[in-house]
Amino acid sequence: MEIFYTDMVDGHEARLDSEESTHAVKVLRHRRGDEIAVVDGFGNMFHCRLTDDSPKGAVAEILEKVPGWGAHPYSLNMAVCPTKNIDRFEWFCEKATELGVDAITPIIGERSERRVFKPERCRKIVLSAMKQSLKAKLPTVLDAVPLKDFLSQDVPGLKLICYCFEGDARRESITDVLNEYATETSGLGTIGATGCTGDASTAAAAGNTVGHCSETPDEPKITILIGPEGDFSPEEANLAVSRGYIPVHLGPSRLRTETAAVTAVTAAYLHFAKL
8 A cells, every 4th residue: 555645734735745756746657637645744644636746746636535543542742862873873763763652852861972962864764654654744853852851751651761770660561551450440441543734844933842732631651761871870770769669670680772772662552553
């Protein structure tokens, strides 16, 4: 199934930008009268018919709107320290989008080897992954924020922090904690929820570094912290716990940052996105 993305939808027609228009017209050779599927990044998929097949700006008439297309019944914010090798973090962004994530917040900790993060490339990666995995909701990739600033925010829902050492607070299995939370929130989330109304650039411009959605207030909300290659420091872990974060582990293996992050996303996906 071919999916095209646009943020230019007025209720009656959808306009593709030059990149999407070129792909539709020159690469896939769609012509006026062809039916195509268009997503808006806010959770809506539109069945459309091309009325203008210009490769510089194709236009399609909207035939049907399908809200919540490819949605998951929870809101997940992954706050992850970018890796020294940025390719690994970009791989995480792609896989997290395929599974189901609402926001990716790069955080900078005491032991972070990468302290500068440019989000533009990751935003392109999640856009491509959104279309490839048949979703209509575009995850928000936010600007990097220091961990202490992130922890100072009032984050709703279930808050988890993953680290490798045994600190002052006992770590629980992430699956046990998610099972308990799923039981507590049973019936609140439903597949097809509309999700956020905003993209990465608008969220960042608004100063939304938490990244949670407000469109469906009753859906389970989860935030998971993943540390850098050198792990969180004990002081950072204690600060997170004091702010209501539950220490969890991801099993007996020692995982790379990006592997741990994808494992955490998978855990949420398997517990909440049940067909």
